[in-house]
Amino acid sequence: MAERITSRTxxxxxxxxxxxxxxxxRCETGEYLGDGVKLLEEAVRWGAPLTAxxxxxxTALPSLPPEVRQVEVPADVMRSVSPMEAPQGALFVARTPxxxxxxxxxxxxxxxxxGVQDPGNVGTILRTADAYGADGLFLLPGCADLFNPKTVRSxxxxxxxxxxxxxxxxxLRELAEGAGLPLLGAALRADTVDVREADLRxxxxxxxSEGRGLSGEAF
Numbered sequence: 001m002a003e004r005i006t007s008r009t010x011x012x013x014x015x016x017x018x019x020x021x022x023x024x025x026r027c028e029t030g031e032y033l034g035d036g037v038k039l040l041e042e043a044v045r046w047g048a049p050l051t052a053x054x055x056x057x058x059t060a061l062p063s064l065p066p067e068v069r070q071v072e073v074p075a076d077v078m079r080s081v082s083p084m085e086a087p088q089g090a091l092f093v094a095r096t097p098x099x100x101x102x103x104x105x106x107x108x109x110x111x112x113x114x115g116v117q118d119p120g121n122v123g124t125i126l127r128t129a130d131a132y133g134a135d136g137l138f139l140l141p142g143c144a145d146l147f148n149p150k151t152v153r154s155x156x157x158x159x160x161x162x163x164x165x166x167x168x169x170x171x172l173r174e175l176a177e178g179a180g181l182p183l184l185g186a187a188l189r190a191d192t193v194d195v196r197e198a199d200l201r202x203x204x205x206x207x208x209s210e211g212r213g214l215s216g217e218a219f
Contacts, residue, residue, distance in 0.1 A: 002070040005054075008080045012052065012071065016091060020083040023145045030096050032147035036088035037061070042157030049095040054078070059089035083149040096147055099139070101165035101172075105179035107135025108202045112172055115142035115209030122146065123154030125207065130158035137164040138172055142209065169217055176204045185214050 005012065018025040019033040026032050031051060034043060037059065043050060044062045052069040055061060056078050064070060078087045111129045116122055122144045129137055139146060146166075152159050167175075176183050182203045208214035 002072050004072045006074060006077065008077055012054075013073075013077060013081050016054065016081045016093065019093065020081070020149050023148070026096065026145065026147055031093050032096050032152065033083070033149050034092050034094065034152045035082055035084055035090070035149060036153070037090045038088075039153065039157060040090050040092050043092060043094060043160055046157070046160035048160045049097075050092055051095060052093040053090060054081070054092070055090040056087070061090060099146070099164065099166040101138070101167045101175060105135075105175050105181065108181075109134050109200070110136050110138060110176075110181070110204045112138035112140060112204055112206045113143050114140040114169070114206060114214055115212065116207065117142065117144050117209060119144040119148040119150035120154045121210065122148075123151040123156075123159070126151070126155045126162060126164070127158035130155075130162040134162065137162060138204070139164065139166045140169055140172065172204065 007013070015029070016033060019029070019031060034040065040053065041062045044064065050065065050068045052071060053061065053064060054071045054073055056075050057072060061070075073081075075087075078089075078091070082088075082091060109132075111125065111134050113122065113125065116125070122139075126137055126146075144151060146159065146164055173183065183206060184200070184203045185206045186208065206214055
């Protein structure tokens with residue numbers, strides 16, 4: 001049965017607002033926020049571990065697992081908790097997956113981001129990597145939170161499909177060497193190979209920050 005909440009100060013509403021605005025709160029609680037019915041449909045389709053769905057009257061929801069808390073709220077309450085200027089009718093809360101990398105890499109192509117600070121850029125890269133058949137994404141220090149609502153939204157569902165991990169550069173090198181995969185850095189330098197001529201069928205491709213590119217340690 002769906003609940004109905006009409007107070008903006010309800011504990012669940014306060015929790016959602018903090019999930020939208022605070023990386024530390026997402027880390028502490030092990031949950032993150034997504035918005036929009038289409039993204040909710042993708043979350044259900046790919047088995048994201050949903051804990052709660054909040055929606056406004058008249059919103060058509062996908063079929064939800066019975067253990068998911070369903071809460072109807074009026075439009076003014078939705079506006080008070082949604083990270084969107086124009087709320088899309090539904091929000092959902094899900095448990096954050098473990099970002100500890102695996103002991104070994106079994107795939108052929110991976111992407112690694114170093115210092116990519118814009119959440120929308122991280123989400124866009126995630127969905128591009130998913131579309132091109134990457135086997136996973138590594139987030140090195142300095143990257144935007146994978147579970148920032150903007151990242152989740154711009155991934156267009158790839159956050160539910162493509163494995164992603166967080167680690168340092170040394171650990172990434174160990175994993176790549178153990179799997180026999182070359183590390184390939186993207187850079188604008190005179191001594192680089194044109195990306196159109198590079199063999200990208202196997203390897204870990206590193207992309208640097210928007211303003212500075214890859215760090216000196218990455219080369």
